Every structure is written in C-alpha cells, then in structure tokens.
Amino acid sequence: MKRLIIHNIKTVYTNNNKPPAKGSLMSDVTQIKDAYIVVDDGLITIVDNDDYNHHVNQSTELFDAKQSICVPGLIDSHTHLVFGGSRENEFAKKISGVDYLEILKSGGGILSTVEQTKKASFDELYQQARESLDEMLLFGVTTLEAKSGYGLELETEVKTLKVLKKLNENHPIEIHSTYLGAHALPKKYKNNREEFIEKILSDLEFIKEQDLAEYADVFCETGVFTAEETFRILNRAKDLGFKLRVHTDEIESIGGTEVALKLGAKTIDHLMAVTNEDIKKIAKTNTIANLLPSTSFFLNKEYAPARKLIDSGAAVSVSSDYNPGSTPSENYQLTLQISGNKLKMMPNEILTAATINPAYSLDISDRLGSIEVGKDADLLLLKSKNLDYFIYHYGINHTLSVFKKGKLVVNNRKLIGE
Helix, strand or coil: CCEEEEEEEEEEEECCCCCCCCHHHHHCCEEEEEEEEEEECCEEEEEECCCHHHHCCCCEEEEECCCCEEEECEEEEEECCCCCCCCHHHHHHHHCCCCHHHHHHCCCHHHHHHHHHHHCCHHHHHHHHHHHHHHHHHCCEEEEEEECCCCCCHHHHHHHHHHHHHHHHHCCCEEEEEEEEECCCCHHHCCCHHHHHHHHHHHHHHHHHCCCCCEEEEEECCCCECHHHHHHHHHHHHHHCCEEEEEECCCCCCCHHHHHHHHCCCEEEECCCCCHHHHHHHHCCCCEEEECHHHHHHHCCCCCCHHHHHHCCCEEEECCCCECCCECCCCHHHHHHHHHHCCCCCHHHHHHHCCHHHHHHCCCCCCCCCCCCCCECCEEEECCCCHHHHHHCCCCCCEEEEEECCEEEEECCEECCC
16 A cells, blocks of 8 residues: 655645535634645545654655645636637737627637637647646646537537547546537527527537536526526536536626526536525525636626625635636636635635535535545645735745645646656
8 A cells, every 4th residue: 555644734724514615614624733644545544733653654655745734636616728729919909998799799709719729629729728737737726627618519519528538537637527518609690599509409419428528508698698598408418417507697697597506506607796686595505606706807897796605605616717718827826816805705715615615516525625534635735824825925826736646746836747
C-alpha cells in the first residue's frame, strides 16, 4: 500500500456537513490546526494533529506543507472550456458602450465563437483547452464541469464533447460534461424556431447513445429560449437519463427557475435577476444556486443576490463561467475573491461554495468536496496565513501545491513535469 503523509499544515479548512450545505451551514467550516493528512492509495485515511510519526512505515512518502493552509481541491462547476479563437477584438467596443446586440449584428458575439469553433480542428480545440486546464490547475481547480454550446449543430457539438472526453482521460483535472445544444438560436432558424427545437430533441438522443455528456442544459432567457421551450428540451433530456442544469435569470426572470425546480435540476445558474419569490422556492429544495460573479465583473452587470439566497436557506455554489465572451479568465481564485467583495459572502461560505456544494451538484460529494476519511485526496495547499487572507489578498495565485487523488500535480506553483 502506497502511503503519503502531508505534514506541517498550519490549518486544514473543510465543510464536513452532509451536502448540500444550506443557509447557515455554509459557514460551518471545521478547522484543524497543526495538522497532518495520511493518504493511502489516493484516499484520505487520517486527518489529525497529534504526532504523525507513528503512522510512518518504510514505504511512506513525507511531504512538508511548509505551514501552508489546506483546503479541498477546488471545484468549478460552470465553464465553457472548449471553443475556437478568442474575442479580444470586441473588447474596445464593449468598454466604449457598444451594445452586445450591435456586436452580434456585425457577426461578433457568440456567433463569432460558433464560427471559429466550427472551423477549428479537433487537435486545435484540444490544445487550446488543455492550456486553459493547465492554468486552472495552477489555481487549484481539481474538478470542473464543462459545456458544449459553440456548435449549434450536431457535428461541432459532438466534436466539442469528444475533446472534453479526451481531456478527461489525459489531464489531471476531472471533467464532467454538459450538452448545451440550446445555447443560442442559429441565424438560419431565426424564422423557424420549432425546427431547431425538434433538432435539439433529436440530437439529445444521439448524444446519450454515444455517452458524450452527463448533463443537459438550456439558456432560458429573453431573446434565447422561452420557459416553455426550456421545459420541452429538458423534460426530454430527463426522460433520456440526462441530469439537468439551467442557465436562467441572467438578464430577466422569464420562468426558467420554475422550470428548473419542477424538473429537479442539479443547478440553476446565473440568477442575477432572480425574484424574491423564486429565492424562497429555491431555498426549499436541494437544487444548487450556482452564481457566476466573474461574469458580472467583466460585463459590469448586476451581481446575483448571494446574501438573500444564503440568508433564505438556499445552497449556493460559485463558478467561473470561463468562456471567450463574458469571462475570459482561468483564475478561479479571483472568482472566489469577487464573491467576497461583490457578493458579500463570508470566507467560510465561499469555501463551501467552491468545494462541497459544487461536488453535490455533480453527484461526486461521496468522494470529493471535503477533507474526510474515505474520500479522494484532492487537496490544495495555499501559501496563505488563513482562509480570510486567501479571500482578502486578491488577484494573485495563492497556490503552493495541488494533489489529485494523492498524486502531486502542482508544486511550488509549477506543474509537475514542467
């Protein structure tokens, strides 16, 4: 049995409540000072703060944490990882006040990314996404959810999902894939929405048959897909065995939250425009309110009402929404820091929102999301005095080392093998 002991940890921080951690339980974070963690064959077997030497045998590997703090590996549960090209050419227009719809009319916006993704080869998409994954790993992300959605037709959607599948096989970060065929309405279906909806319903069957995605998602928003259309698509997806996630209430509240709750979606994402009534409804369920503050930051938009959600008893997670148009940054630590400054979340709540709650939304909380005996040793060592300092000292990378299933994959802020 291969044994690893990570010792000289200043403090271990973990929310060990049964997930999802809702409301006040989001602040209930266990702290173990002067700690060590014993890992056997990739699993946590001991978390303690007595003398670790009596756990050492001839085959034990010792790792000095150098008085860093330790948290569970971070889980980013909403990304658009795979896409072609980039959209920096739109940046000056955005900050000078050009409306997104005007950018869209000139061939920019999501339609530009769709075109570039269609043109890109499998290898080009793979390499670009792999480089982003490397950056994410350096910031302590060990697990993420990633969506398709820049194809808007089956061939490119399948290409994207196959890229994700290969990345999951080859990269240390664990990837959970979502089919987002209903991300936008293609130009050619502008006058025939029904034909596109029927196509999505058909494509869902193929995606499921090929086992290319765990989840299905729809962008339910004014100018995109209605609540009724969202229900049709996701109800069919649920019948086929997909688990559900829903983009909604980003700009206007048009019924997407109600659809998500009715169908038992794992997450409701964005929620900048969520109503007080819907907040109460979310709080009565175990559906995760997945908030994306980096998107609000980059677009200079309103922030989701995290305090209302938490204070009402909801379970909240926070995600990067990494994508080329509204969040072109792999820095998930910055997302967490924005969650403090702009969402008014407390450091303990933020840790919960980046670990055990997203693990619950991905159905992996039995093995990930907290530092507990029997779980995978997905661990992040942060060069930080304490958890508050990690959130307070923003804009830098606090990572010292990262372990995935007990394997050291980042050390001294460098990828192993570099």
